[in-house]
């Protein structure tokens with residue numbers, strides 16, 4: 001496929017707000033996409049590079065180059081060239097990278113240049129495209145849209161489904177079944193303001209403790225146990241004690257969902273950073289396991305003995321879980337089968353208070369008859385946390401002063417706008433530890449797109465979790481609000497910027 005075709009469709013899709021038009025444009029594009037181009041076309045459409053980070057900023061791209069009159073570049077050729085540029089390193093590589101990129105841009109038409117520059121600097125503005133693209137794919141391949149959506153959910157990847165579907169047609173969808181050993185994206189939660197509000201929204205439900213650990217999906221097939229993160233990374237080798245515990249469960253083949261957490265001798269959670277460092281570390285696993293042991297705490301079962309449980313009500317999935325996992329390795333919970341009853345509501349509220357007193361983060365309230373919506377922020381899970389937090393994207397950072405000089409410190413924070421752009425909500429340098437300052441100075445340096453000596457602007461790729469005390473009106477910031485007492489809790493490297501909170505979410509929290 002020619003880059004010109006993809007660039008034009010990308011610009012047209014961004015320019016229209018009508019979903020049906022977006023689907024039609026993308027369906028046309030997919031009809032002309034060769035299966036081998038799928039791993040390039042899909043990421044390019046959503047503004048991502050298949051290579052991940054290439055470390056190319058405005059400075060590497062250099063001055064404008066005269067565009068080519070006629071399109072000639074194929075996407076595969078462009079992609080191979082970018083891989084080669086990404087691989088150049090060492091002394092003098094910067095000039096070499098720039099020269100190659102200039103040559104590439106010189107072979108591109110004006111539209112293609114615009115697209116390439118935006119792609120390379122992370123500025124292709126597309127809102128959440130995956131759902132629209134899945135429907136477009138269904139239309140292009142003549143498959144039922146709900147079957148394609150389910151396959152995408154189970155594969156955890158639009159790209160994988162697109163490739164098979166375009167190569168083999170609708171029969172290919174049958175291969176995307178829930179399978180032990182192949183992780184699926186986890187179900188996620190929305191936020192509710194209080195337990196009572198959540199109970200009112202959900203009806204018959206269960207209130208579970210919300211542990212501040214790391215999400216894991218556990219797959220067991222006989223003696224083989226594998227552990228996956230929320231972003232589907234295989235972390236089996238890092239957590240031998242979890243795999244050992246799971247091997248003791250009575251079933252032979254199953255998939256469970258839960259949280260891994262480091263607890264102190266008193267049973268209270270250790271600081272989140274300790275759990276995160278433990279799960280993130282590949283080095284000296286045995287030593288780390290001895291100093292910071294972690295335990296699994298499960299809350300759902302997705303498959304047991306070859307039976308796919310995803311569409312069953314939560315009550316039944318939980319019964320299956322309870323048949324496999326001992327109680328001490330399941331989340332604490334209290335049933336709220338009749339939320340209209342005053343006693344039930346009181347007990348649910350009291351459960352939140354006890355959970356917080358035990359040092360946990362809050363509760364997740366789950367509708368009893370809801371299926372498991374893999375990969376979705378389903379409306380049937382609502383979390384309630386006393387501390388308000390938002391996952392925001394770092395847009396820029398200011399050079400620090402005094403003790404922090406030479407370090408990038410004050411962060412400019414943005415929420416996702418409706419068109420895929422970011423809307424700045426405020427700044428903060430509070431809560432940053434020395435380790436975080438050092439880390440972010442390096443990481444933001446890599447993402448830099450400009451430095452005026454005071455503010456370094458960056459590609460919007462890093463997600464950071466911010467606690468705040470409330471919203472206040474502001475004439476300085478474009479959404480008309482800013483965060484009161486914003487402080488950094490932690491970086492969320494497990495989240496992509498497309499998963500950050502939206503301006504709409506932020507505004508809905510106004511009281």
Ligand SMILES: Nc1ncnc2c1ncn2[C@@H]1O[C@H](COP(=O)(O)OP(=O)(O)OP(=O)(O)O)[C@@H](O)[C@H]1O
Nearest residue numbers: 187188189208209210211214215259299331364383
């Ligand atoms: N009992 C539980 N049920 C579901 N998720 C739980 C539970 N206890 C802890 N969690 C964690 O809480 C998260 C649910 O919140 P959400 O889906 O919004 O994810 P998140 O964006 O990572 O949120 P947060 O930053 O609040 O953890 C899960 O991803 C999981 O890691």
